[in-house]
Amino acid sequence: MTRLSLELPGLSMKNPIMPASGCFGFGKEFASFYDLSLLGAIVLKSATKEPRFGNETPRVAETHSGMLNSIGLQNPGVDQIIAKELPPLKRYQVPLIANVAGKSEEEYVEVARKLSQQEQIAAIELNISCPNVKEGGIQFGTDARTAASLTRKVKDASKKPVYVKLSPNVTSITEMAQAVEAAGADGLSMINTLVGMVMDWKTRKPVLANKTGGLSGPAIKPVALRMIYEVAQCVSIPIIGMGGVTSAQDVIEFMLAGASAVAVGTANFVDPFACPTIINDLEAWLDKMKIESITELVEGSFKEWEVPLLSR
Amino acid sequence: MTRLSLELPGLSMKNPIMPASGCFGFGKEFASFYDLSLLGAIVLKSATKEPRFGNETPRVAETHSGMLNSIGLQNPGVDQIIAKELPPLKRYQVPLIANVAGKSEEEYVEVARKLSQQEQIAAIELNISCPNVKEGGIQFGTDARTAASLTRKVKDASKKPVYVKLSPNVTSITEMAQAVEAAGADGLSMINTLVGMVMDWKTRKPVLANKTGGLSGPAIKPVALRMIYEVAQCVSIPIIGMGGVTSAQDVIEFMLAGASAVAVGTANFVDPFACPTIINDLEAWLDKMKIESITELVEGSFKEWEVPLLSR
Amino acid sequence: MKKECVQIVSQREIAPAIYELVVTGQIVRYMTAPGQFLHVKVSEELEPLLRRPISICDVDQQKQTVTMLYRKEGRGTSLLSKKKPGDLLDLLGPLGSGFPTNEVASGQTALLIGGGIGVPPLYYLGKQLQQQGVSVISILGFASAADIFYEEAFRSLGEVYVSTVDGSAGTKGFVTDVLTQQLITYDGLYACGPNVMLRALQQQGVKGYISLEERMGCGIGACFACVCHVPNGASTDYVKVCSDGPVFKIGEVMI
Amino acid sequence: MKKECVQIVSQREIAPAIYELVVTGQIVRYMTAPGQFLHVKVSEELEPLLRRPISICDVDQQKQTVTMLYRKEGRGTSLLSKKKPGDLLDLLGPLGSGFPTNEVASGQTALLIGGGIGVPPLYYLGKQLQQQGVSVISILGFASAADIFYEEAFRSLGEVYVSTVDGSAGTKGFVTDVLTQQLITYDGLYACGPNVMLRALQQQGVKGYISLEERMGCGIGACFACVCHVPNGASTDYVKVCSDGPVFKIGEVMI
Numbered sequence A, B: 001m002t003r004l005s006l007e008l009p010g011l012s013m014k015n016p017i018m019p020a021s022g023c024f025g026f027g028k029e030f031a032s033f034y035d036l037s038l039l040g041a042i043v044l045k046s047a048t049k050e051p052r053f054g055n056e057t058p059r060v061a062e063t064h065s066g067m068l069n070s071i072g073l074q075n076p077g078v079d080q081i082i083a084k085e086l087p088p089l090k091r092y093q094v095p096l097i098a099n100v101a102g103k104s105e106e107e108y109v110e111v112a113r114k115l116s117q118q119e120q121i122a123a124i125e126l127n128i129s130c131p132n133v134k135e136g137g138i139q140f141g142t143d144a145r146t147a148a149s150l151t152r153k154v155k156d157a158s159k160k161p162v163y164v165k166l167s168p169n170v171t172s173i174t175e176m177a178q179a180v181e182a183a184g185a186d187g188l189s190m191i192n193t194l195v196g197m198v199m200d201w202k203t204r205k206p207v208l209a210n211k212t213g214g215l216s217g218p219a220i221k222p223v224a225l226r227m228i229y230e231v232a233q234c235v236s237i238p239i240i241g242m243g244g245v246t247s248a249q250d251v252i253e254f255m256l257a258g259a260s261a262v263a264v265g266t267a268n269f270v271d272p273f274a275c276p277t278i279i280n281d282l283e284a285w286l287d288k289m290k291i292e293s294i295t296e297l298v299e300g301s302f303k304e305w306e307v308p309l310l311s312r
Numbered sequence C, D: 001m002k003k004e005c006v007q008i009v010s011q012r013e014i015a016p017a018i019y020e021l022v023v024t025g026q027i028v029r030y031m032t033a034p035g036q037f038l039h040v041k042v043s044e045e046l047e048p049l050l051r052r053p054i055s056i057c058d059v060d061q062q063k064q065t066v067t068m069l070y071r072k073e074g075r076g077t078s079l080l081s082k083k084k085p086g087d088l089l090d091l092l093g094p095l096g097s098g099f100p101t102n103e104v105a106s107g108q109t110a111l112l113i114g115g116g117i118g119v120p121p122l123y124y125l126g127k128q129l130q131q132q133g134v135s136v137i138s139i140l141g142f143a144s145a146a147d148i149f150y151e152e153a154f155r156s157l158g159e160v161y162v163s164t165v166d167g168s169a170g171t172k173g174f175v176t177d178v179l180t181q182q183l184i185t186y187d188g189l190y191a192c193g194p195n196v197m198l199r200a201l202q203q204q205g206v207k208g209y210i211s212l213e214e215r216m217g218c219g220i221g222a223c224f225a226c227v228c229h230v231p232n233g234a235s236t237d238y239v240k241v242c243s244d245g246p247v248f249k250i251g252e253v254m255i
């Protein structure tokens, strides 16, 4: 145990930092920048049953302090992922979280089953919240009953703990969270992207071929913090927090709001060293905050502190 | 008729630009910077039946490309507004839109009735979407049936056209929009702020005394554009668009997405001359886009253009 | 209340993280009331979005310059600290109502009490009072000896007492400790500093004026971000720090 | 594939809105393949958020400098254009796979076709080809005479044909008009420019290499923003412009 280490269902993590799904591919690109064993965990890109091309390009657009993407879950399909993408990751000492997407309950269940059977996979992240897939994808993430039913089926099929990734595009995030908790989720991942659009005055059309896309990056950080804060107070399963994290200070804030671990998405594009830099900075932050172990921070904004707050 | 002028229910506007509710007080502060008659319209600060202090401070916090506010509808009450705030606005040639808030249907109805009886008031904006009021405020904005019922009652009571201001904090903005349209709304205003939070690592607490607040500014522009784009395609009443507008180019984008007029909120704090500057820049944009009247832009991103698109 | 892109004349760090910024522009000619503040756009972009309120610390009408002192804290002031002479800075101001200088008459004594980054506005006030023939005594509180700034400047106005939290210079403790330990007689009191300090003064029942800080949106009275409760009157009564203040009579506002 | 904060040596506007930026740093020593690009962070802040892909236009290994030419378009390149010598610039690169220079042998002729801001990467390519003893012919297309840049530089590599859309210099029309009007014989062709131009070339059935542009997220192959369909194979087959390209064999990619 070190000051940064923590335990979550299925995950023994050296530190609370993991790259977010879809923002790290299957790791190999980043492996040329640093040793992936440095990471607390890795969330893999979403897997579907069959290979998917995803949406047409342009698929990304920049916004103020953020970006839109409409990748549309491009991936080689679960079998290829198992055959080609997992083996190169064997050499790293880091828990892998497989992100699972689908168009139907059956697809989710099948993909989750296959991935959870892989020894390399430590946990499943159930992506019920991708805003970029027309067929079904989103409604699993916006209707509590559908989400709960899916969670239950995937839990039954999965040999590994299941984290359900919530969509922020809902009226009541706490309702969604409580529904999937009741259905057996071992943890929550939140938030996925907010649905947005960028307009091009020259073409007079949306920039993205898919018209709308998912907003990520620092712009959505306040929404993520609010949702985590609300959900953390009404569920008892751990939360992997994400949405606009770019620095160790952000990580501190997310943990205070209620996240037990933190995923870093868009920031990896801005700086390929984002994750190791954040990990590296965390220990100094603990000193600055006079805190022994990073786990003390979790839910710190609403729990009682034994040691009094720093005076301003 | 000029190239910038337009007609909306109750509103004859010199141009499509109006300051957004809560971001312009009752006008007097900005009157010391420029002649308010330059504006297309003015949306007044929300009025409630009784005076309100609102939430405790801090009430604002900065975020990446945005800000949070939790003012909580501070206002002197409808009677004082009529007695003290409206008379000084008589000297300006500009349509006034009275924004109405409340905790109960009765309160909304009473405030709307009183304000709509004022000759000076050209239209009512029904604020069913303030995220900063604990008692009731938000649920009118997140439940389609409640929103429709309220809209109908206010329509019955109001002598002036009613624009319903929608909350973005919902699963389906089109459902909300269609519900209030069916209930008789003359137009829509969208979007209000997204609920968010800023954390202070020093105090280990949320920055805002109210904990959560409403996110506004450029950060939310993609969400606003997306919602306007979606709603414009499924309602036939006009939309006053807002959310992160800071420039004439933003106005063009909002109109292409489906807004008939555009409100400017947070930008007024950054630059008190934001509205006149935008108005001033618009005509050059029409030239640049080879467009005769600004009204041609409305819904331009999904309607057929007679003149072909500019080539890139 | 004007808006202008002024030019930076000089900027230097005068104590750890404390910067002295001098700018020049037409707008300076409106800066006649001490205690008013400027709303500063620290970037030409939309990020950081909001302006930063900074007090007027000194004005030179002949050179048409205004001096601001600020502490490098967060994103905005960090960016500000990187600006160089010649760079432009978008200022809105002067804003708010300043210290009333006619409350102390020529020949009388004014006591200025400043804590940390609350010290700056008192300097321009002290200069004006001195010109009016008022004797000026200053109590300036800092964290430690290393953090002291503008002590010499205040000495040119009159007697100066310094307190430091760690006792490394002057009286150990807070400005209020100086006030209780030294028997200072004065006819008018003006204070600016952290809320704890102002609250302590208010509780000691002294009379005078204090300058408050509150997070701001617009800075011009339009957004209602910066309101404070008032002790008497209805529960919905309030004052706005940006336009009714930042200077208030002690006791007028709940802090 | 490195990341480094390099220093700006010089920056100047060489045609309306076209800037020539020279920077120096250790990272330059990896820039050996023409056609590769750099992913440039135009601000030290998080806004604008994404890096901007800019091609390597020229490299001087002795001076350890790399030259980029870019058009000031939107927010990012506008900020970039304000940078001054001495300022730091965060570069990621060199990225992607460049032009294969061994496709034309010494004594053979290479034809370079560049349209507008597609011209820059061809310069470093031309220089390398020339060094390998290849004859270089260039066709450069611009909007008008005023927009022409680097014509002289290309003349130092060999024959140059210019086209302008308005006919104010060279052949009136597009680079493809030069190609059809002049009987140019060559052994290898390399092109970079707007998609319409590349599509026209691809349709004419010429053989050679083209460099593509696509909106990018990461620039390193991780985000799948920049994929293109390929003409043969499954409908889910693709190439990534950032890591498989930006240079592709004509016909290999659907544009």
Ligand SMILES: Cc1cc2nc3c(=O)[nH]c(=O)nc-3n(C[C@H](O)[C@H](O)[C@H](O)COP(=O)(O)OP(=O)(O)OC[C@H]3O[C@@H](n4cnc5c(N)ncnc54)[C@H](O)[C@@H]3O)c2cc1C
Pocket (backbone or CB within 6 Å): B061, B062, C037, C050, C051, C052, C053, C054, C055, C056, C068, C069, C070, C071, C072, C073, C074, C075, C076, C077, C078, C117, C120, C121, C212, C213, C214, C215, C216, C246
């Ligand atoms: C009337 C008035 C006069 C002031 N005069 C001075 C002065 O002369 N010198 C000086 O150093 N400071 C002064 N302050 C405080 C100064 O405004 C803040 O330190 C500054 O805004 C912090 O900005 P930042 O970018 O460093 O911090 P950030 O944390 O990036 O700021 C985030 C947001 O919070 C606001 N904020 C943070 N702290 C404060 C604060 N203490 N008061 C008000 N808003 C705050 C910022 O304005 C911004 O909107 C004054 C404040 C007020 C209200």
Ligand SMILES: Cc1cc2nc3c(=O)[nH]c(=O)nc-3n(C[C@H](O)[C@H](O)[C@H](O)COP(=O)(O)OP(=O)(O)OC[C@H]3O[C@@H](n4cnc5c(N)ncnc54)[C@H](O)[C@@H]3O)c2cc1C
Pocket (backbone or CB within 6 Å): A061, A062, D037, D050, D051, D052, D053, D054, D055, D056, D068, D069, D070, D071, D072, D073, D074, D075, D076, D077, D078, D117, D120, D121, D212, D213, D214, D215, D216, D246
């Ligand atoms: C491999 C490659 C090499 C390039 N080389 C050059 C070069 O040498 N010189 C040059 O001037 N331009 C080059 N470009 C185009 C250049 O990247 C864009 O002009 C630039 O990103 C626009 O940024 P902006 O801030 O001006 O525009 P903004 O409109 O602010 O950009 C918004 C977003 O869209 C992206 N974007 C906009 N236009 C393009 C485009 N044409 N291609 C890719 N992304 C775009 C931006 O990167 C940014 O993410 C290259 C592009 C690619 C893909």
Ligand SMILES: Cc1cc2nc3c(=O)[nH]c(=O)nc-3n(C[C@H](O)[C@H](O)[C@H](O)COP(=O)(O)O)c2cc1C
Pocket (backbone or CB within 6 Å): A020, A021, A022, A023, A045, A046, A069, A071, A073, A099, A127, A130, A165, A191, A192, A193, A215, A216, A217, A218, A220, A242, A243, A244, A245, A263, A264, A265, A266, A267, D217, D223
């Ligand atoms: C380009 C891109 C692709 C993404 N793909 C996926 C995905 O395949 N599955 C998923 O669950 N989330 C995906 N996300 C969402 C991120 O995992 C994350 O939830 C979101 O971006 C918010 O975090 P950030 O602001 O740090 O990026 C993607 C995000 C981006 C930017």
Ligand SMILES: Cc1cc2nc3c(=O)[nH]c(=O)nc-3n(C[C@H](O)[C@H](O)[C@H](O)COP(=O)(O)O)c2cc1C
Pocket (backbone or CB within 6 Å): B020, B021, B022, B023, B045, B046, B069, B071, B073, B099, B127, B130, B165, B191, B192, B193, B215, B216, B217, B218, B220, B242, B243, B244, B245, B263, B264, B265, B266, B267, C217, C223
């Ligand atoms: C400080 C502040 C106060 C606001 N008060 C109100 C209000 O009283 N009533 C209302 O309907 N909207 C209110 N709003 C929302 C704005 O009218 C607008 O819908 C929102 O800020 C998005 O626009 P913007 O990004 O241009 O600010 C307020 C916004 C801000 C920033």
Ligand code: FES
Pocket (backbone or CB within 6 Å): C215, C216, C217, C218, C219, C220, C221, C222, C223, C224, C225, C226, C227, C240, C241, C242, C243
């Ligand atoms: S800061 Fe807006 S009212 Fe004071």
Ligand code: FES
Pocket (backbone or CB within 6 Å): D215, D216, D217, D218, D219, D220, D221, D222, D223, D224, D225, D226, D227, D240, D241, D242, D243
């Ligand atoms: S830009 Fe990310 S894969 Fe090419």
